[in-house]
Amino acid sequence: MKRNKSKVYALIMSLCMMMSLCTGITLHAADSDPTTGSITVHKLKVKNAEDYEKMKEQGNGNFISKDDLPQGTQPMEGAQFKLEKVKETGDKLDVTTAEIDDSFQAITGETDAQGEYIFNNLNFGIYKLTELANSEAQTIMKPILIQLPLYNEAYKSDPSKSEFLYDVHVYPKNLLHQDSPSISKDVKVEDNQHASFAYYEEFPWIIKTGIPADIASAKKYEITDVIDTQLDYVDAKEKVAYRKSGDTADKDVLLTKDVDYTLSYDNGSKKLTLAVTETGRQKLANAINGQVVFTFYTKLNSTAQLGVAIENKAKLDYVNADDKRYQPESETPEVHTGGINVKKVDLDDITKVLPGAKFKIYASEDEAKNQVNALQRDGKDYEVTTGADGIASFVGLKYGDTGKDATTDELTYWLVETEAPTIGDVKYNRLRDPIKVTVNANSHELTASYTVKNAKTNYELPFTGGVGTIIFIAGGLALIGVALLLIKKDRKA
Template identity: 40%
Template sequence: MNLKNNRWIKKLGGIALSFAVLCTSCTPTFAATGSPDTSIERSLTIHKYRLEDMSHSTTEGTGQQTDVVPADAIPLPGIQFKVAKMQDNDHTKVDSTWNIQTVTTGADGAVTIRGNSNLPLGVYQIEELASPAVAVKADPFLVSLPLTNPAGDGWIYNVHVFPKNQIKPGPDIDKFVTELENKHDTADISESVKWIVETTLPDDVATCKNYTITDIIDTRLDYVPGSVKVYRVDTGKNRVLMTPDCYTVTEPNTANNRTLTVSLTDAGKKTAAKSLPNTKDKNAALNIEFNTLVNKNAEDSLGKPIPNGATIHYTNNLDIFFEPQSVPEDKKPEVHTGGINLLKVDADDNALKLQGAKFKIYRSEADAKKNINAVKDPANNAIDWEVTTDASGIAHFWGLAYGQKGQDAYYGDSTNYWIVETQAPIDNEGKPYNLLKYPVKVTVNSNSHAEANKIIVENIKHYDLPYTGGTGSLTPLYMGAALILMASGMSILFIRSKRNTEDK
């Protein structure tokens, strides 16, 4: 036998003893006790298992059905093997007179070739075919039919081999708010917020049995109907929008516990696979985007995070169900909103609370001075948000964004707003107080909504101006008229006296 073939045999021998395979002896051996009985039916059974930890596979197989497999070994269905008979005189070459068979393991992870006509005496090479769900396939190995028993004094006619390997892990999941990699943002009540679920794509995504993302929408958020978009993303971060036929959407409602469900269709799985292959330390991914509105329920948690997670449900192409993976609690993205309380009082007597004062709120002092671009009403985005003080002099703007993108609810910066009084309260004489002349700056943060931080706004009572008509105090007018008449009378007397003098 030439050197090349010797190296090849040595390699196969090493492969057969490698950690990935726990099987029969790779060197075909015929017992010294005599030739095998050709009348006994022969069979070859391949038992395929998966192991989470390959170090548990340390015992060489004997070819018997009673060979012990590790306790954590799990049968692996759907794996294909190519079985080829080797030439009797050269086990490195395939016997072309025997048809190569391709077999697939069943639900129990096993497959059997049976019958003497199917399995002539000889040596067979068993080669696992590639599966995108398997991390590293078992190395090819040789097995003799029949096989010498462990004692070396007889034959095993029904040979069992137990190749093992690891399957690839399921997809990972993460979630962001507003944009990729961002975990914190802020919003007004009724303002739309974009969420982005990111899941990695396994190598078998094109043929996997299930790829579904679920997201239970927080009660402080309202899903925006029809807002779902799905992108496939390659390892270079190139995003391609997928068409609606690539996925199905079940929108959240009361009956399904507010659960948004997005599942890839068969067409979608194949489309997603266009973003493969995965590379070292980089995986192709899906981005599932949708929008929600912050709703009135958020008023009960002002200054606190409104987190939202998601879960990936995945069954690989070997029909292996993976435990659903969710975004960890400490990695859930969140949105938050804040607010302020206004207390309207009399400027001279702060104990006097003023009802009926109305205010609008603005994001800049310039807009406030011009009375333009007021914050919109959460209940009706077509009109300005205007609040009115109640009998206790209280009004509030609850549901105002504060801080910036990337800042969490508790440690986000403050945000300034400006309030403008649009209607003065009425005093107990039925007269209006004076309106505030200038916008008042207010600050929103995680604690500004607290009762202890309410903003006191004083109003000055109206001024008593002079009467401009009617029956008011006329004494000054009468006195003026009398003086005028007296002056006129004296002037007449003076003129007459002077004329009399001149006549004389």
Template identity: 30%
Template sequence: MKQKKKWLSRLAICLGVLSLLGAAGSGMANIANADEQKISGNPVSDNTSVRSITIWKYEINSSTELGERGDGINTDPGKAPDLGGKKLMKDVNFEIIKIEAIGNASLIDPLKQVEGKDWEVNTSFAAIKGKTDKDGKLTFNVGTGKAADGIYLVREIKDSTSGDYTYTDENGETKKINKPMDPFFVHLPQTKRDDTGKLIYDVHVYPKNIITDTKLDKTIEGGKGYSIKAGNDFQWEATTKLPDGLYNKIDKEMTITNWLDPEDGLHKDLVIDPSRLPFELFANYFKVKDSLDERLLLKDVEVYVLDEKQENPIKLTNGTEYEVTLGGTKVIDPNKVEDLTEGSKKEVEVSLTDVGMKKVTLEKNPYLQVVYKVTTNKDFNGTISNKYDVNYLLPGQDPVTETSEESPEYYDGGFDIEKTDEGSKVLKGAEFHIATSKENADLKTYLASDGKSYKLNEDGSTTPELPKDVYFVTATSDEHGKAEFNGLALNWFTDTDGDGKQDPSNPAEKTWDKDKIEKKYWVVETKAPSGYELIKDPKEVTVTLGSADDTNIELTIVNKKKTDLPFTGGTGTMLIIIIAIGAITIGTAAIAIDKKRRAV
């Protein structure tokens, strides 16, 4: 009997446990994934659950990557969602406020329903702000129980320090966001989209930012500085890493919001339905703008695309793959983009056509390079710097304007000579050549207008022969004893490998401070003023960016007067001349007398 009671007791305990488990199981059936995301099978909201919105923030490169609208479900509960290789975005700022509909307004899209007309802020709820963590995640807990039920507005906000929409990239650098994500409404709890009898208490959303990752780099002859003899050709390069989204071939239905219709200039939704597939979607525009210094003479503009390593340039065709305007006037091949007018800026705009945008996308040429071929006046002295702008509008985004950060510079310098005698009297008519080294000066190897040096031979010929239209750089003292050399090349960086070109990535070859930029030259007097001796030896002079200033004399050259040498002939010579003349006279008279006598 005791054993039977004991058995019944154990059975009762087991049944009790099973009953409890069944009750628990019944409760769990109403809440799926209770530890990760609370989804209740009870259509009536409870008064005990926390209401929250979890944001997973990541970047995309174009509007075509937006995908379908979310349903509030965490695709990978308890972990960062599967982003398909997309990058998470850290330190993106958000704000959440509670709102109420005005009248019978249906709150679906904050871009369409307007504050003050369709909805108003529920002032009983204090706005909450936060930023995404290293996993791109941010959770807003808005409260517990029915008091927290309602509609919330989630929006991206500016960083309080910088005043911009920002995020922190994988290198820890703060980057600007071109266009913040569109704000959106969230019901808490939210009805499950595919099973409308259930409620989601922790709604997961996946707002995206389109990050273009455009990079601008202005160089001059491939470096961050340059210097040659003024009057010779050189070039500036504007190299831009192109944004994604210039061209897309769309093969599925989608809607691009905030699209600027180029036909009427209005923003609207671009609905791409099955009847329009496949659909080619282009950026509204991509433009490179440059305002070249008025001291530059523009000789032409060329456009290239480069590969990932910024190599293997492919020249684009003007009028087909890009269009160019100079001062607002379109320039079409075969005409050069040329303006040789001094004293006026050269406003150049290069704009990719649809053909060009498609080409750079399909051929995977991510860099666009605009090359400006220029020169200066042959006597230019000073510094010229230059930046450029990029303007573009991708589908569904706001217009972007970016300016290159670094401004490469071009340098030339000159110097002044004062020519006097020993008594400080200024001398006119002294002629000078210039050499780039003492050795060249000693060997009569002088600087020419093309920036190269040529040997001047005894017979006046040159070795090697001067090219056509090239001449020696010379100066002649005027009535004030003044002579000057201008437009001379300067040294502006340390050429560690001796190749004559700056490597901007090598810290050892960085550009010098301006007060260190200089170059030594040697002056040779090749013709002395009348009545004076040549100076015989080359004179060294240091040319800087400021030495061309006429207020200072960098080199004073003093000539000595010619000495008086003894007469080389004396009076004996004169006597011989007189005797000779007398003899001629007498001889002539004798002949005349003899002729007369014979005649008699």
């Protein structure tokens, strides 16, 4: 009897455990299923009609990385979309006849600088996504229906993927107007994309924009440039002019600030904006098919990274009389700067670093030998002292020729030790000759430091006026004395 009771008890306990496990599984599944979803719009613009025609493939709701997006596409900022919910009738819905569900408050959103807008926290159902009027696009997306959650087509070929998508991604593409005015941007000189400068050295950027035939009736002609944080804008050095087609720079016609154009710079966003006024647009009509030439200056600040390209591009915002909008962007020219390290060590013990040594830097060997025309920093000779680690770092140095990029060129400098270190009561000897160094994209790294050795004393030399010398001089004087006595005796005789 006791044995039977034990069997029954064991069976009940087993059933309880199985029920608890089943309950746990059910609860876990319920917790993992989302109750809402999202629709993310990734708006793409296509400049070239040929590229646009190649983009016939439709998305399937999955996220697409930037590297896998079709070539020739760029994110479009400022595109507006409207999301509405439609009533489900049980039949197959058509976007043109689907009835709007008024119980859902329609949402309007605008894409950001990455071309994205997210419609979040959406209840399950069928939604209608409509692109609103876009003056920049030749054509806009036709309205589409999106079911949420969406069956994942990729699941059919790869069961490891989610069967349903709760966060749906759509990638509408717009072909831009094909008659856009041109824009280009150069640095230092026209038709140049690469240049190198020292910290705080002022240099020009040159933006050139095309003047379309309908400029006189245009509603907007605005050039913007968001300056990199590693650059500082130099105020009141800009020049704005127009250049007729076929003319050279010496024939540029200057425009007048606050009459023909306005110029503003926002320190927070670092956005520089040149807006041509109606008066200015009328003047530009004298140079149809010519160019606006806008020159402004910046300088590298102390945050500028060494050995890397610091890029900057510009954008034209043009709206014609028919409200067609064009927003072409320029190429992306770059500037770069470099650095060099020198490590000071003891000649006899190279593991011993020497703080307190001072160095100046020169552009040529002759200047270094004569110690004239040292490179300047903050209005005085650029002099650096070795720190506790024995290293002196020169930063923000120009390297390379105009037209060479940040990674391929280099430039030679010469270092002069201006003061030798003193460690305790030991004063080291100063190096007499300049040290040749090379600045390039990697020379600022500590692993590329130039090691300079200092001696405590000179090599041992014979003691001037030593014993041997004294004996020699004494013997010589004695011989001279004897000779004089002999001469004196001869005269007496």
